[in-house]
Amino acid sequence: MHTSGTIVLRSACFFFLSVFPAGYLCALVYRRFLFYKSPTVIHLFHTFSGLALAAFNFGSQLCHSAICVLVQFLMLRLMGRTVTSVLSSFIFQMLYLLAGYYYTATEEYDIKWTMPHCVLTLKLIGLSLDYYDGGKDASQLSSEQKHSALSSVPSLLEVCGFSYFYGGFLVGPQFTLRNYQRLVGRELTDCPGKPPNSFIPALKRFGLGFVCVVIYTIFSPYYQDSYFLTDEYESEHKNPFWYRCVFILLWAKFGLYKYVSCWVIAEGSCILAGLGYSGVVDGKHQWDGCANMKVWLFETTPLFGGTIASFNINTNAWAARHVFKRLRFLGNKTLSHVTTLFFLAIWHGLHSGYILCFSLEFFIITVERQAQALVRDSPLLTKLANSSLYPLIYVVQQFIHWLFMGYSLVPFCLFAYDKWLKVYSSVYFCGHLFFLVAFLIMPYLRKALVPKKERSQKKQE
Incomplete structure (x- = not known):
């Protein structure tokens, strides 16, 4: 059996x-x-x-x-x-x-x-x-x-x-x-009337996908979903709070290579057939017509929005084209955004974890956009972001980014209410608290860090 x-x-x-x-x-x-x-x-x-x-x-x-x-x-x-x-x-x-x-x-x-x-x-x-x-x-x-x-x-x-x-x-x-x-x-060919010269572009995507498979195969056994549900994971004596958080970060980072590898390798077969051909840009033939992953952006972006823009690109583009933009009649971008995310959650499945994951995505992206606007409008923060301290800021930002990206993926991967609730309880709902506090204090930070003149201009716009 x-x-x-x-x-x-x-x-x-x-x-x-x-x-x-x-x-x-x-x-x-x-x-x-x-x-x-x-x-x-x-x-x-x-x-x-x-x-x-x-x-x-x-x-x-x-x-x-x-x-x-x-x-x-x-x-x-x-x-x-x-x-x-x-x-x-x-x-x-x-x-x-x-x-x-x-x-x-x-x-x-x-x-x-x-x-x-x-x-x-x-x-x-x-x-x-x-x-x-x-x-x-x-x-x-x-x-x-x-x-x-x-x-x-x-x-x-x-x-x-x-x-x-x-x-x-x-x-x-x-x-x-x-x-x-x-x-x-x-x-769809770079040689009109002839099979495309797509062997090398297809081989590159396969090679990249194979590297992702190797990374996933080597590291994912150490970061299994099932470990979240063990008494050992939530034991304060065996695993302090910081360890449980880092485990979530690494679990998400290596676990996502399962999707990355499949999409990149599948893209290679589309390129080989010619479907991936997307025309000429700056004199160079492009083969990204079926790209579902921007791997370099995925690996380097410190932003939640950057990860979303690099991940499952064609599905996101489909949702934007056929759901979000067709809801223009609602007259409210936020409502269109929420409706689109709800559709994507239901499309993934009927488990409660999908709804929670996409709800967190919406809330995190909202806070991140407010934070970006704050940095852009504040002379002090803009100067700090362009200073020699930025490498350190980048490292901290990446840690926060991947920690809470993993935090958001917990319900997506564990599905059931009793499972993801147990994991969130073991880390004291730190992701919810972090972004709720950030959301609540953002208006006060704007008052303190953005000159009054610029705040007035923003209100008028």
Whole structure:
């Protein structure tokens, strides 16, 4: 009989093999044998290779993705470019995903069919919105919407190829049907009409992803989620307060490499196929069209906003384009921001930990923006930030950044109320207290550190 741990390990191995080498082999087959073939042949290859990966990982449960793809196609065909079609798509796809979460939920991080399905859900909702935008006058569309709007209804085969494309089916990245059509139309290449010169860029991303895998493999066993729930972790005698906080920091830092490595390696297969090509900037061909991680920014930024901007980029961009910006009619950016974060929390799953994690994100980002404005408006703090003391300030800022980034991720990774509450209790809710105090004293710091004249100007603006 298989133990739970053995099943999870086997699923993880199957999953990784599907990202590499399977994704790269599919990209090589496409480049070598199918690049000049008709769109029909290419769609069939992408569809069946993606279905094969789904069957390899989830067996007969691939039926869930097939059902949602078929229903989405029928909605496009039968409902046309209507608000009803968009709302029906959103409601059906989200309810199907949430039902999947409900019926497969455990209190552990499992690799199951809902993992790629959450990626597919955004793809299909985005598809309905892009098709709806295609019916609007060009003057009503933003530059982003013009780039992704669909001028005609796609065929079933086209929707299947887009949905099951091997480079993005399992872990992302998000991309539009228009970009997929450009790939099939041989437009995404630095050599017009020929396969792209993308071996080196793809190899670089794979190499970077492999380094991240090695880091995760070496260090993550020392920082397991399960340790948070032991008596030893919360024992003041064995682990003083500072140790428990540092454990959270290191646990988050090394644990996130699990996501970083998957996204960067998957991006490499997209680059190899050509989907990652994003044109020419300053005379150089760019291959960041499918970048889900800005690894250098992720490693060096001392800001919470910087980490968010560097992490899961395409999903954040999808949420900004299809949720945040489409809520403009609310007339309130804060309300749009909260609604977008709530959507992302529910999209991740039904556990309370997701709601708390995204709530903390909103509160921390709000305080950070206030702190940045304070530094910018205060001559004393601006001078200090530009002084020779900045390296020391940077180290302290990075420690605070990663400590409370890890603190925010505790409920995201532990899911259940009783688990994350136990961890937060063991560190005396230090993250909540730190940012609550910072939020409350910020107005007084502005009065003390910002000249009255500049405060008056800010109020007038």
